Amino acid sequence: MQDATPSAIRSAGPASLETRLEEAARYALLRRLTPALRHHMIGALQPLGMLAAMLERRSQAPAPDMASITKKSNEMGVLSREATAACVGLVAWITxxxxxxxxxxxxxxxxxxxxxxxxxxxxxxxxxxxxxxxxxxxxxxxxxxxxxxxxxxxxxxxxxxxxxxxxxxxxxxxxxxxxxxxxxxxxxxxxxxxxxxxxxxxxxxxxxxxxxxxxxxxxxxxxxxxx
CATH class of the missing domain: 3.30.565.10 (Histidine kinase-like ATPase, C-terminal domain)
Structure with a gap:
């Protein structure tokens, strides 16, 4: 087993310590932000789930109202794009x-x-x-x-x-x-x-x-x- 040399110790000196303190601080911040980011992502995706459930019920009706289903499907497309943009924006916090x-x-x-x-x-x-x-x-x-x-x-x-x-x-x-x-x-x-x-x-x-x-x-x- 090799002993740590003075040069190796110096290489893990103040600069390395500052980097590690920064990394630890970033990790702590991210851990604190995660519940809020998760909450907002769920909020962005929830309308999609509700609309999908409604479309499923309507499509299983004995006589489906296709005009209404088509309209809601178009709305779902808009909501999905909005939800994607919102989630991409939130994920950017962890880069x-x-x-x-x-x-x-x-x-x-x-x-x-x-x-x-x-x-x-x-x-x-x-x-x-x-x-x-x-x-x-x-x-x-x-x-x-x-x-x-x-x-x-x-x-x-x-x-x-x-x-x-x-x-x-x-x-x-x-x-x-x-x-x-x-x-x-x-x-x-x-x-x-x-x-x-x-x-x-x-x-x-x-x-x-x-x-x-x-x-x-x-x-x-x-x-x-x-x-």
Missing amino acids: PKTADAVSIADGVKDCLGVLETDLALRGFIAVNEATEATALVARAIMRNVYAAALLAITDAAPGPAEVIMQSRQEGDTQIVSITLKPREAEPMGIGGPSYRALDWEDVEALAKAEGVVLEHSATGAVLRIAP
């Missing part, structure tokens, strides 16, 4: 990285489309004030760093709150922020996260990988995105 860009407004909307139900079930109300943010940033930043920050800050929150999402520009740098505003409400009676809670070390690892400067506190997070 390692994409080079495409997205406006901050659409990036925030994208994250909320997946996570808003999860937030609501945990007692958080999303307040999106970034709807006019047209500046483009890497989609990977929004789907990885921003989504992770959104989960980390709400995982650590002591109780229900408004989650205020904002964006502004300072010079060439885009500032995307998340602020918690506690609100009076009964905590939702559901269990904890489906996987482990995300912490700021996870978000920092993802931010570093994407070249984003992250600032955070118990009640807020700021992402500084340079061009």
